[in-house]
Amino acid sequence: MAYKQLTEEIVVDYLKSLDSMKKIFSSFDDLNVKEVGDGNLNYVYIISNNKDPEETVVLKQAVPFLRVVGESWPLDIERMNFEVAALKKEYEICPGLVPEVYHADSEMSLVIMQNLNKHTIVRGEMNKGIRFPKMPDHVSTFLARMVFFTSDWGMAGKTEKWPDHDTAAKKEMVKQFINEDLCNLTENFIFSYPFYPSETNSYPPGISEADKKSIQEDGELKQKVALLRYKFMNNAEVLLHGDLHTGSIMANQDESYVIDPEFAFYGPAGFDIGLLLGNMLLAYIGQMYWQKKLGNDPADYRRWVLSAVKEIWEGFAEKYDKLWQEHQKKNPDPMWDFPGGDDAFTELRRTEISRIFHDTAGFAGTVMIRRTLGLAKVSDIASIDDPDSRAEADKMALAIGKKLILQAETMKSVQEMITIAQEVSPL
Numbered sequence: 001m002a003y004k005q006l007t008e009e010i011v012v013d014y015l016k017s018l019d020s021m022k023k024i025f026s027s028f029d030d031l032n033v034k035e036v037g038d039g040n041l042n043y044v045y046i047i048s049n050n051k052d053p054e055e056t057v058v059l060k061q062a063v064p065f066l067r068v069v070g071e072s073w074p075l076d077i078e079r080m081n082f083e084v085a086a087l088k089k090e091y092e093i094c095p096g097l098v099p100e101v102y103h104a105d106s107e108m109s110l111v112i113m114q115n116l117n118k119h120t121i122v123r124g125e126m127n128k129g130i131r132f133p134k135m136p137d138h139v140s141t142f143l144a145r146m147v148f149f150t151s152d153w154g155m156a157g158k159t160e161k162w163p164d165h166d167t168a169a170k171k172e173m174v175k176q177f178i179n180e181d182l183c184n185l186t187e188n189f190i191f192s193y194p195f196y197p198s199e200t201n202s203y204p205p206g207i208s209e210a211d212k213k214s215i216q217e218d219g220e221l222k223q224k225v226a227l228l229r230y231k232f233m234n235n236a237e238v239l240l241h242g243d244l245h246t247g248s249i250m251a252n253q254d255e256s257y258v259i260d261p262e263f264a265f266y267g268p269a270g271f272d273i274g275l276l277l278g279n280m281l282l283a284y285i286g287q288m289y290w291q292k293k294l295g296n297d298p299a300d301y302r303r304w305v306l307s308a309v310k311e312i313w314e315g316f317a318e319k320y321d322k323l324w325q326e327h328q329k330k331n332p333d334p335m336w337d338f339p340g341g342d343d344a345f346t347e348l349r350r351t352e353i354s355r356i357f358h359d360t361a362g363f364a365g366t367v368m369i370r371r372t373l374g375l376a377k378v379s380d381i382a383s384i385d386d387p388d389s390r391a392e393a394d395k396m397a398l399a400i401g402k403k404l405i406l407q408a409e410t411m412k413s414v415q416e417m418i419t420i421a422q423e424v425s426p427l
């Protein structure tokens, strides 16, 4: 079917035409349709049967422009192919942590998937003071499994052609996920525009000229950001989600799901983790305000946010290391088959995890600055309605982001990231 932008009015007709939907809906007579897209790019419809609300799906359709800007910013609708391919690959590697795809239509640029109707977007719930005690464990599993099983460490294996070391499958994936348009958005909106006086920026009201200059005229900082951008563009290490923040996680007290991987591509292993930790630190800042508004002592909730930051990183590092050791047992790499080989293999894993951590800290800092000076904001801070509190929060985000970028390469543990956050924004 040739591309046509759906609306609440015509979604049901489209569903009726699909055999796959006849397995989900016992009848199409009384379906409820609601557009709920709160993201920056696409339209998302929740469709459920009024007679049996458990008969439900989510339909997400790309439109040929960037929704947050409007039709003046065209964007290729082929992006949905990346979202679908990534959802399927993530589901294969991380079942139970990603919604199931029921139907995909490349021409219509849409996907129909499991409605996570018992889960809510983590960012919005955190702003209301809800904790997700199991989310760090779930998300660190997602990260460790995706980073390991899509990397050359986890994918190289024996095949007939190359009996000891075949990396063809990984190279195929790199090709499949050349996601030019959306990588271009990231290269510009995360790594470039916020760092110079671009017209696309959207400066918060309480940010002074001096605050802007502290970022846009700091040569050392900008060199480091340029190098992070270069890593993003060149280091095709693992299949990334590409836009992993608290608005891309839907959770409840028992389960967590990662949604919205349309920015998926092969990039540096620390990118997704960095984006997520940077967003958690933005939540840490915002909670100074939200907790007071709820009548609570902010320190309690903010301590939980910091403990989640620690748990996500440490959970990732521990699980990733374990997956690698298990993989070596099942597919022994002859590189380590010598006296002292075990120690060398252990040291390699340690060095690699610490390299990923340095990138993680740098990406975390970059995303904090991007969400402050750039176009796309986060509600943790941008919804603060008291001007002084908002200005204080924005300045803190810039200060923490800057320190993370400048110190990333010398950091030894996630505790150092947490200490920086606490020094700038005491509990």
Ligand code: ADP
Pocket (backbone or CB within 6 Å): 036, 037, 038, 039, 040, 041, 042, 043, 044, 058, 060, 099, 113, 114, 115, 116, 117, 121, 247, 248, 259, 260, 262
């Ligand atoms: P965008 O790509 O435009 O950022 P998202 O994928 O983030 O869109 O989806 C926008 C919103 O739609 C989410 O914030 C969430 O509320 C809802 N949503 C998306 N996918 C699902 C799903 N599988 N189940 C339930 N709600 C969903």
Ligand code: SR1
Pocket (backbone or CB within 6 Å): 040, 041, 068, 185, 186, 189, 190, 243, 375, 376
């Ligand atoms: C301005 S591009 C919109 C942003 O929304 C997505 O969630 C990504 O973060 C992207 O950078």
Ligand code: MG
Pocket (backbone or CB within 6 Å): 039, 040, 041, 243, 260, 262
């Ligand atoms: Mg999106």
